[in-house]
Amino acid sequence: MSISGQSAEGGGRRAEGGGQKRDGLLYALSDGMSRVAGAPLVLVCVYLTTLVTAVPFSMLMRDSMASHLGNSLAADEAARGFNYRWLIEYQSQAGELGRTLRTTVIGFAAVLDNLSALLDEEHRPASILWLGAAYLLLWLFLSGGILDRYARKRPTRSYEFFSACGVYFVRFLRLAPVIAATYYVLFAYVHPLLFNGVYASLTRDLTVERTAFFYRFALYAVFGALLVAANVTFDYAKIRAVVEDRRSMIGAIAASLRFIRRHFSAVAGLYALNAVIFLAVLLLYALLAPGVGGTALRIWLGFAVGQIYLLARLWARLVFLASEASLFQGRLAHAGYVASAAARVPEPPIVEQVVG
Numbered sequence: 001m002s003i004s005g006q007s008a009e010g011g012g013r014r015a016e017g018g019g020q021k022r023d024g025l026l027y028a029l030s031d032g033m034s035r036v037a038g039a040p041l042v043l044v045c046v047y048l049t050t051l052v053t054a055v056p057f058s059m060l061m062r063d064s065m066a067s068h069l070g071n072s073l074a075a076d077e078a079a080r081g082f083n084y085r086w087l088i089e090y091q092s093q094a095g096e097l098g099r100t101l102r103t104t105v106i107g108f109a110a111v112l113d114n115l116s117a118l119l120d121e122e123h124r125p126a127s128i129l130w131l132g133a134a135y136l137l138l139w140l141f142l143s144g145g146i147l148d149r150y151a152r153k154r155p156t157r158s159y160e161f162f163s164a165c166g167v168y169f170v171r172f173l174r175l176a177p178v179i180a181a182t183y184y185v186l187f188a189y190v191h192p193l194l195f196n197g198v199y200a201s202l203t204r205d206l207t208v209e210r211t212a213f214f215y216r217f218a219l220y221a222v223f224g225a226l227l228v229a230a231n232v233t234f235d236y237a238k239i240r241a242v243v244e245d246r247r248s249m250i251g252a253i254a255a256s257l258r259f260i261r262r263h264f265s266a267v268a269g270l271y272a273l274n275a276v277i278f279l280a281v282l283l284l285y286a287l288l289a290p291g292v293g294g295t296a297l298r299i300w301l302g303f304a305v306g307q308i309y310l311l312a313r314l315w316a317r318l319v320f321l322a323s324e325a326s327l328f329q330g331r332l333a334h335a336g337y338v339a340s341a342a343a344r345v346p347e348p349p350i351v352e353q354v355v356g
Contacts, residue, residue, distance in 0.1 A: 025269045028330060032323025035150045036315060042146055042161075046314050049142065053135045140176060143321075144168025147242040150322040151329065151338045164242075171241055175234070175249040182230050190226065194219045232271060232324075236260060239325050243338055263331055270327050278316045285309040 036043065145165035149156050156164075199219055203212045236256035237249065246252045260267050288305050 028323045028327035029273050031326040032319050035322040036318045039149050049138050140172050141165055141169045151243050151325050179234055235324055239328050274320045281312045281316050
């Protein structure tokens, strides 16, 4: 059973009751945190997925570095601390994947390196791009079950969770070409237009470097706003597909745009609140992220800090989804409601034979 967009959006304000405003921003954010806290296994599942995706390439890097170091004096120096001379030599001899080992991937510098690569459209090795594509595909598979769990606001068994993952994965695969085409247009056409065309024309006769910096910063803001708009649109399209059991992904996108247009201030405000939380996570990591080298205890401590940061970042991403689902359900009087029926756990074959 599918709920039409018009009938769903007709009850927009009925969620307020009992003296508590259930469609408010702070309520949506706190409710999103509560939904994430109520399903800790979802966070564990996403963390393990991230870990499993990264382990194969990490093992390749480890074998490459161990083979290059061998039993040399450089290996002893690398064990005691950072060896920059060896790093330069290794980069000159390593393959495309090995050359990604740079000083910019150590500690908090990795966050800035990824941000710079995103905004400046920096080239990444094909192996890294394939890794990213595999991770996005796994995330697309899990996102249906995650949204279904958060939207229902009740515990679900693993069978129900992965059944929802399978059902919505098929639908989200139809949404994926639209997502890919949107981001392709942004990076292949809009980005060069802004930074090769507009920026070049604005700074052609400039002699003040500070003014050029502000021009570039403004263009970064424009491009970032376009990325955020695309991200929010597809997030709410997935939410509407799950909550309202929509099968048409074009219809889900259209419904997402209608919801964003009618509740623009709430959607933008909630996104800003979530962005503040995400920036707080980054700031804490910047303060606590370790450097290179040191004793074995310091190395393991740095590894632990990195894993805690990864968990916090994934938690922030899940809060994004859960709070957006809470806002949507609160605004359309769908609190705790999902149109599709929960998957029924099948009886064991022996029970079916006895009943038959």
